[in-house]
Amino acid sequence: GENVEQHPSTLSVQEGDSAVIKCTYSDSASNYFPWYKQELGKRPQLIIDIRSNVGEKKDQRIAVTLNKTAKHFSLHITETQPEDSAVYFCAASNNDMRFGAGTRLTVKP
Amino acid sequence: SAVISQKPSRDICQRGTSLTIQCQVDSQVTMMFWYRQQPGQSLTLIATANQGSEATYESGFVIDKFPISRPNLTFSTLTVSNMSPEDSSIYLCSVETGQVSTDTQYFGPGTRLTVL
Numbered sequence: 001g002e003n004v005e006q007h008p009s010t011l012s013v014q015e016g017d018s019a020v021i022k023c024t025y026s027d028s029a030s031n032y033f034p035w036y037k038q039e040l041g042k043r044p045q046l047i048i049d050i051r052s053n054v055g056e057k058k059d060q061r062i063a064v065t066l067n068k069t070a071k072h073f074s075l076h077i078t079e080t081q082p083e084d085s086a087v088y089f090c091a092a093s094n095n096d097m098r099f100g101a102g103t104r105l106t107v108k109p
Numbered sequence: 110s111a112v113i114s115q116k117p118s119r120d121i122c123q124r125g126t127s128l129t130i131q132c133q134v135d136s137q138v139t140m141m142f143w144y145r146q147q148p149g150q151s152l153t154l155i156a157t158a159n160q161g162s163e164a165t166y167e168s169g170f171v172i173d174k175f176p177i178s179r180p181n182l183t184f185s186t187l188t189v190s191n192m193s194p195e196d197s198s199i200y201l202c203s204v205e206t207g208q209v210s211t212d213t214q215y216f217g218p219g220t221r222l223t224v225l
Contacts (some may be wrong), residue, residue: 009116032212036216037209042218043201043216043217043219044201044215044216044217046110046213046214048217049213065153089151089152096154096157097142097154097214098154099151099152100151101151102150102151103149108130
C-alpha cells in the first residue's frame with residue numbers, strides 16, 4: 001500500500017519568510033495529493049490540492065509542486081504570517097488516502 | 110464543500126463500555142470514511158463506510174471492535190466497543206464529494222474520546 005513520508009516534523013520561521021514542507025510517496029499509481037492545515041483543537045482543513053496531470057498549482061501565498069518521476073511533492077508558503085502557525089499534513093491517494101506524519105509550523109512575529 | 114456534523118463532540122467513558130459516534134452530512138455523498146487521530150499524531154484510516162453493505166476495514170481494525178453503520182447517503186455511525194484507555198483519541202468522519210474517485214475529502218469536527 002501507499003506510504004507517505006513528510007519532512008520536517010517541525011519548522012520555525014520568522015514572519016514574512018517562506019516555509020517549505022516536503023513529502024514523498026511510494027505508490028506510483030497515486031494521482032491525488034491534498035494538503036491539510038490543522039489548528040489546535042480543530043478539524044483538518046483542505047488548503048490546496050494537486051492532481052497528477054499538473055506539475056504546480058498556486059493559490060495566493062500557497063503553492064504546491066509535484067514531481068511524479070521522483071514521487072515527491074512540496075508545499076510552499078510565502079510571506080508567512082503568525083496565523084499560518086498550525087500542523088500541516090500532506091496526503092497521497094489512489095482510492096485510499098494516506099497521510100504524512102505532519103509538520104508543526106511556527107511563525108514567529 | 111459539504112457541511113459535516115458529529116455527535117458527541119467529546120465524551121469521557123469507562124473502560125469496558127461502548128460509545129457510538131454519529132456523522133451527519135448536509136448532502137448525499139458517495140464515500141464516507143472514519144479516521145482516528147491519536148494525540149499529536151497523524152490521521153489513520155479506520156474504515157470506509159459503504160452504504161448498504163459492510164464497511165471496508167483497514168489493516169489493524171476489525172468489525173467487532175469498530176462496528177460501522179451506513180444506512181443512507183448522508184449518515185454513518187462508528188461504535189468503539191469494549192473500550193480501553195488505548196482507545197482515547199479523536200475520531201473523525203470524512204466525506205468525499207463529487208463523482209470521481211480520489212475526489213476531495215472534507216472532515217467533520219471530530220469526537221474527542223477519553224477512556225478512563
